[in-house]
Amino acid sequence: MTRPPAPPAPPHRAATPAAAPSGGTARSWRPAAAVLAITPLLRYAVARHAVPPGTGRRTGCDACGAPIGPHRPWPALGPTARCGGCGTRVGAPPATVELAALAAVAALLLTHPPAVEMVVAGWWLAFAVPLLFIDLAVHRLPDRLTWPAAAGTWLLLGLAALTGADATPWLRAVAAGLGLALFFATTTLLLGARGFGIGDAKLALSAGTLLGWYGWSLPVFGLLLALTLSGLVALGLLVSRRARLSSHLPFGPYLVLGTVGALLLVW
Incomplete structure (x- = not known):
């Protein structure tokens, strides 16, 4: 008794490349996000100590006296660097501390x-x-x-x-x-x-x-x-x-x- 012929093998399919992990981009942003999270502390150091010699360290807005500190960083210690009460600039110019910190971290990561x-x-x-x-x-x-x-x-x-x-x-x-x-x-x-x-x-x-x-x-x-x-x-x-x-x-x-x-x- 003869056996029936075996069915033809399915055509070979080229393996599709695995998709790149979606978390790669997210991981590349983590150092930048971490740096931006601590920039209010850097801004606080600038605002607190950028006073003339012999003057007490700054604790609030020079114009309206609104207190500034790590316990209430926004908006005075944020990138806008503006007092939340009167809008006067506090400390370093807007976005400069953030850019400097990001440039420093970029140098560390690239080298x-x-x-x-x-x-x-x-x-x-x-x-x-x-x-x-x-x-x-x-x-x-x-x-x-x-x-x-x-x-x-x-x-x-x-x-x-x-x-x-x-x-x-x-x-x-x-x-x-x-x-x-x-x-x-x-x-x-x-x-x-x-x-x-x-x-x-x-x-x-x-x-x-x-x-x-x-x-x-x-x-x-x-x-x-x-x-x-x-x-x-x-x-x-x-x-x-x-x-x-x-x-x-x-x-x-x-x-x-x-x-x-x-x-x-x-x-």
């Missing part, structure tokens, strides 16, 4: 430094961003931000040295921070108002430590970059007659930018 170094840089930037805006506004760098920036940078790099079983980078970083701070303080003692401020020296303490972790040449490069940027801006202000030779320009913002620029070269 992919080692995890420990990313944490240290994130800690330092959390203080450097408010300091930048405070120095631009009132030409001062408050101790309540410069000292924690330096202490946290020292401590976190020290933990990195312990876990890496090599203290050489940490010792070099501490020496570089102290050396850069001493340079700034010496100009203040020798040149007075024509030199750098003591606040600049305290900010240089943390900036030099952060750069010194990568070698002796990087703090020098960061300082030269900061001096170049400040010189170009000063020249532009002189040419446009928006400043005089006797005008005092804040150096903190350029030190922050010089430090970030130097870090981007090694990451």
Whole structure:
């Protein structure tokens, strides 16, 4: 008895590519969302400390006295930076702190430094961003931000040295921070108002430590970059007659930018 012929095999179908996970885009936005969530704290630091020397820290709107603080961040500590009572601007200009924070996080994510170094840089930037805006506004760098920036940078790099079983980078970083701070303080003692401020020296303490972790040449490069940027801006202000030779320009913002620029070269 003969068997009936087997039915023909179904035609082969090419495998369809799996759909890209829908959560990929969402995950890419998580760091930005996290940064935007903490920007009210950065704005609060700017608003609270951007006051003339000898003046108490700001606790409310200068125009109507409406209180501002982390317990009620909107709208004064939001991107609009406006008092909810009278609409007066509070602290840094609208959207500037948010853009600066997003730019800092984008630099960290695009360069992919080692995890420990990313944490240290994130800690330092959390203080450097408010300091930048405070120095631009009132030409001062408050101790309540410069000292924690330096202490946290020292401590976190020290933990990195312990876990890496090599203290050489940490010792070099501490020496570089102290050396850069001493340079700034010496100009203040020798040149007075024509030199750098003591606040600049305290900010240089943390900036030099952060750069010194990568070698002796990087703090020098960061300082030269900061001096170049400040010189170009000063020249532009002189040419446009928006400043005089006797005008005092804040150096903190350029030190922050010089430090970030130097870090981007090694990451």
